[in-house]
Amino acid sequence: MNVNRKVLTLDEFTIQQLRDIPNATGELSSLLRDIGLAAKRVNVEVNKAGLVDILGDAGSVNVQGEDVKKLDVFANDQFTGVLKHGISCAGIASEELDDYIAFDDTESKKSKYVCLFDPLDGSGNIDVNVSIGTIFGVYRRVSSRGSIATKDDFLQKGTQQVAAGYIVYGSSTMLVYATRRGVNGFTLDPSIGEFTLSHPGIKCPPKGKIYSVNHGNFFQYGEEVKKYINICQKKNKSDGGPYTQRYIGSMVADVHRNLIKGGIFMYPGTIDKPKGKLRLLYECNPFAFIVEVAGGKATDGKRRILDIQPTELHQRTPLFIGSKDMMEELEKELEG
Ligand code: AHG
Ligand code: MN
Ligand code: MN
DSSP, X not given: OOOOTTOOBHHHHHHHHHHTSTTOOSHHHHHHHHHHHHHHHHHHXXXXXXXXXXXXXXXXXXXXXXXXXXXXXXXXXXXXXXXXXXXXXXXXXXXXXXSOEEOOSHHHHTOSEEEEEEEEESGGGGGGTOOEEEEEEEEEOSSOBTBOOOHHHHSOOGGGEEEEEEEEESSSEEEEEEETTEEEXXXXXXXXXXXXXXXXXXXXXXXXXXXXXXXXXXXXXXXXXXXXXXXHHHOOGGXXXXXXXXXXXXXXXXXXXXXXXXXXXEEOOOSSOTTOSOBIIIIIHHHHHHHHHTTOEEESSSSBGGGOOOOSTTOBOOEEEEOHHHHHHHHHHHHO
């Protein structure tokens, strides 16, 4: 029998990483294992979404006034449930819930971390078989261990993230996560049901040829943003052009592609929505952390995303994120 032990599973990888850290308790590995487990369950449902009655609206509207799809509810329940019953998470906050949940059982109260997530990102794409995802950020709690988690544990700056990651349910299913030590990607091998290391040490190329923005909103953007988009469109060969516009409408898939290939993703404020659409805590902070660790940059047009002090769980922010050189070119335009 040919047993291939070159495969490194997510579990093995996180444990291996911890061996080098003195006094590590293994709690982060256990939390990532729980996230991997919830992701596998969501993956099964996403894959059979066309077969069962799980498509379509759940009949309710979420806290931000958007229709909630059934799979959003399912994904939210899976991540919340797995983290609640695990031993490493003191509480969660989710895009789909009005308020945070502090777990009040003894094991959870002893835990070091809280987790914030967008359980299903790009849910408008579910019905049409286009990639969707999950996004998460992990913080060390500021309240004391043994007590119940508090709101301050969730309203921390993105710089305080211990780890952040995402899962893309795409042509294959991938889990990518970052700690300060690096960004690593794992592909789900359906034959063994394990995430296995496939993209070690991901670095975001400093330059790329892709810009991603919702062009339908073009006339709603500020003059500087419009000018930058025009620059992207007018790039010629000697400037590294022509650039290509790619926009799936699932941030997870759009930023994942740009992280690997190099590129810039923008969700600017518009006249109608000056703060844009994306949520600081569930979408922007995790990606800003991942992309920065990979060598890229993320801003709201003025400030580094990770430096923004959140004041509300569901606050939104404009987002510009991607390859370092492209971001610097954009920053020059935004400064005027
Ligand atoms: P969600 O499905 O969690 O509400 O997020 C969808 C987000 C994001 O994934 C995507 O980049 C953006 O919405 C697309 O919005 P527009 O259709 O306005 O471009
Ligand atoms: Mn989302
Ligand atoms: Mn969502």
